[in-house]
Amino acid sequence: MSPGPRTRPQAPPAKHSFDYDLFTLGGGSAGVRAARYSAGMGAKVALCELPRDFISSEDRGGTGGTCVLRGCVPKKLMAIAGLFNEEMQDAVGYGWKLNGRPTFDFQDMQRNKRRELERLSDIYRKNLEKAEVDFIEGRGRLLDKNTVEVNGQQYKAKNILVATGSYPIKAPIEGSEHGITSDEVLNLEQLPEKLVIVGAGYIGCEQACIYNNYGSEVHLIVRQDLPLNGFDIEARKFVLEQYKLRGIKYHGLSSPSKITKESNGKLTVTVDPYKREGDSFSLDNVDQILFATGRKPRTKDIGLEDVGVKFDDKGKLEVDEHSRSNVDNIYAIGDVSTKIPLTPVARMEGTQFALHMFGGKEDAKPDYKSVPSVVFSSPQLAYVGLHEETAVEEVGDVDIYSSVSTPMKNSLGRDGIKELVKVVVSAKDDKVLGFHMVGSEASEIMQGFAAALYVGITKQQLDATVGIHPSSAEEFVCLAKPTRQYRGGKLTEGEEP
C-alpha cells in the first residue's frame, strides 16, 4: 500500500490551536512509515530526526534510522561481501582456477557501502518531503503532552508519536570501554585480524560469520551452551556445527570478566567458565572486542517521564493494541515499544497506526501472527511460527518432520556443508505450526512459507504442493515420515533433537 493523496476526507482537520495533527519523534523505519502514511491520509504531520552519523548517540542519528545506517542494510551488504569468499571456495570444485589468492579490500567495501547507505538515507528524507511531512532536523523533546521542542523552537501537536528506536549496550565488565558495539563493528576502518564477540544473539552470530568470511580469526563467547537463544533448539544445534565447520571458535558456557589494553595497542580478554566447572583462560592479541549484548530503548531525557508515560520492566513504552501509551494522545511504535524489534514489524506498526488514526479504520492494529525471523549468518537460519519446544508445551500432540541434506552446490563445492529443513505440525488437526530452515538461501525461501503459515496451511496441503526441482526448498514438500512424535507433551516416537 502506498500513501494516498494528502486531501483524503477521513482525516480530521488540525484544530487551529495546534500546529500539527501529529508530531513524530524519530525518522527510522517506524517513524517515517507512520508520518508518510498519516500525511497521505490527510493529516498535517511533522517529523524530527537527529543529524546523520553512522555511529548513533543522543544527538546523532539520521533518516532511515538503525535499519538503513546501523542495522539490516549495512550488515546484509557486509554479509554479501563475505559470501564471495564461500562462493570462490565452491567454485574450485567446479573447475574454476583462481590463479593466485584473490584479495579483499576491506576499506574499498566500507567506502562503497557508506555511499549506498547515504543514498538510501537521503531517499527516506526525500520521501518525507514528497508526502508533505514537515521535516525538522534536531533532537525532539516533550515540554508537555502537546508541545515538542526542537532546536529551541516549540511546536504544538494534537498527537505525539514516539519512534525513537533503541541503542546498543555493552556488558558492564572491567575494561569494557575498550570494546565496541554493533554501530562500530559495521564501520571499522581496519579489518581486525582477531575479533572477539561477546553474545551469540542474531547480531553476534551475523558479525561472527561476516568477519570469519573476511579471514579474521573470530571467537564467540556465550553464557549459554548454544547460540541464538529464542530460536528452535534443533536449529541452534545444527547451525552451531556449521559455524564451527567454517572456522568460528566457539566458547559456550563462558563469560568475559576483564579486558586489558596492552602497550602494543592489542587487547587481552580474560574468559571465565559460566555456570560450570573449569579454568579461566585468556585470549590475547585481540584487535577488537564486540559487545553484542543487547539494546535499550532510546527514551532518555525526552520528557516522557514528566508527562507521565509508563514504561515496562525493559524500559520500553507500554502501549495498547493501537500503540497508544497510558497518556491518551501519546503513541509509540517500533523498537522503543514493540515486542518484536524488526524493521517489517516497525513498518507494520506505522501503517496500522496511520490507518487507525487518520485512515478511518478505527479497528486497524498490528497483526503479530506469523512474523518470520532470519539470522543472516553463514548459513542462514530462518523460521516462522512455533519452535518444537514451544509447540510441545502449548499443543502437546505434535509431529516433527525434519531432514538434513547436502545442498546441490556442495556436491562439488566445499565438503561438510549441510542444510536442515523442519516442519512442526499439530497432530490433532494437521495444521502446520512452524517452518524452520538452516541453509544458505533460507531467508529467500522462508517468505513464501510465512504466507502459507499465515493462511493456515495443513501438512496434507504442503505434501500436495508440487516441488521445484532441483532446489533446497523442495525438501519442505518431500517430508514423508515424522522424525519424532509427541503425545500429551511427551516424546513417544523418535529421539530427542
Ligand SMILES: Cc1cc2nc3c(=O)[nH]c(=O)nc-3n(C[C@H](O)[C@H](O)[C@H](O)COP(=O)(O)OP(=O)(O)OC[C@H]3O[C@@H](n4cnc5c(N)ncnc54)[C@H](O)[C@@H]3O)c2cc1C
Ligand atoms: C546490527 C543490526 C542488524 C539488524 N538487522 C535486522 C534485519 O536483518 N532485519 C530486520 O528486520 N531488523 C533488523 N534489525 C532491527 C531493525 O534495524 C530495527 O528493528 C528497526 O530499525 C527499528 O526501527 P525504529 O524506527 O523503531 O527505530 P530506529 O530505526 O532506531 O529509528 C529511531 C530514530 O529515532 C531517532 N531519534 C532518537 N531520539 C530522537 C529524538 N529525541 N529526536 C529526534 N530523533 C530521535 C534516531 O536517530 C533514529 O534514527 C537490526 C538491528 C541491528 C542493530
